[in-house]
Amino acid sequence: MFYFLSKVLFYVLMPLSLTIFVLVWAIFTKNPQRKKQLLISTLVMIFVFGNDFIVNEGFMLWETPATSPETIVEPYDVGIILTGGMISNKEGTPQQIFVDKTADRFIQPLRLYKQGKIKKILITGGNTDLTIIRTDFSDENLKTAQLLEELGVKKSDLILETKARNTRENASFTAEILRKKPELGNKYLLFTSAFHMRRSLGCFEKAGLTVTPFSTAFKSKARVFTFSSLIVPSEGAYYEGYHLIHEILGYCVYRVLGYC
Template sequence: MFYLLSKVLFYVLMPLPITIAMVVWALLTKNPVLKQRLLKSTLVIIFLFGNDFLVNEGFLLWEVPATTPESIVEKYDVGIILTGGMISNKEGTEAQIFTDKTADRFIQPLRLYKQGKLKKILISGGNTSIKLFRSDASDETLKTAQLLEELGVKKEDIILERKARNTRENAIYTAEVLRKNPTFGNKYLLFTSAFHLKRALGCFEKAGIHCQGFSTAFHSRARTFTINSLLVPNEASYYDAYLLIHEVLGYMVYKVLGYC
């Protein structure tokens, strides 16, 4: 129930639904003062959440900074990858694999594995379908494992956890796998998107699994002070603002509930 409610609630609280609601309210109200205030507020929201510079600053503040591969001098027993956007939600044959926007989550551990800094790779994530609301057509965990194997990771070095539907479950079910298999070792490196790493590390600590974090799939970029970045709203920034707000709200809710 928490999983379903959290997904629905977060969509309702995002910039686009709020913007649409304010425009509809402005069109329906017969109060001219309220109509004017609503339309002005809508323009302000569009500017703030569509502003490339401001949204990028938000990510620079929130994301966990990058770790250079050279700074990892010790060998980790298990690299833990959290699924979510690595594989495109597209139906295909068994042999077809379509990577998506967070593919960096498996690229970075693959690099470290090739450098001999990871002994094994654990992929955590299950089916996230919600009837009549969300369809999960691809098996991201299996497809990622298939791709890693094709790229040179030994099959025996890949561990699968296929029940988790959110970050808390990633931590809980991964902890179960690791405790049942003490031979895997106890030095872990956690891979997820940079803006999501704070919440993920908190959840794993609560589950009793101490990990070092490794940020991937960054949304922040180098600062630019161009007219386009500073003054012209764009839809890409609006989407990025949605991701950032979603994650900050998620982190706050998890904190209140004691999940991280």
């Protein structure tokens, strides 16, 4: 039930959905004072949710900072990649692989593997979509492994965990695999999107696994003080702002439930 509700709320809690809800309420309410308040609230929401500068500042505050590869002196035994948005949900042949917006989650560990800074790569995550909403054609875990192998990672250095549907399960199932294979070592580097790293670290800590964060796929950018970024609402900011709000709420829910 938790998994189902979390995926449904993914669509319900979008800033655009909330803005439309408040606007529709303002249109249909009979109370003049409430109508005025709701219309003002709608304008405020459009400015805040659609403001590139505000959303970017939010990501800068929330994201876990980047790690420089030069700081990694001793190699890590296993690099753990959390799936989610690395491979496009586009139907194709078994040999077709289309990368998506968080491909940096596997690009960074690939670079470190090539530099000898991680010995093996574990990819964790199964099908995370609800078929009643959409069908998943991505096979993200398997195709990421296929792509890494084609790019030079030895098949014997790839470990797949294909059951996890959320961050909590990523941590618990990964911990289970690594405890059963002590020969893999005990020094782990965790790769996920920078804005998702807080929740991920908490989940792995709860699972009893000590990992070092290596943030990827940053959404924050360098500050830009232009009229368009400071004043003009942007649909892109609405889209990115949703991910920020969703992640913060997700982190809070996980904390309340004791998952992280």
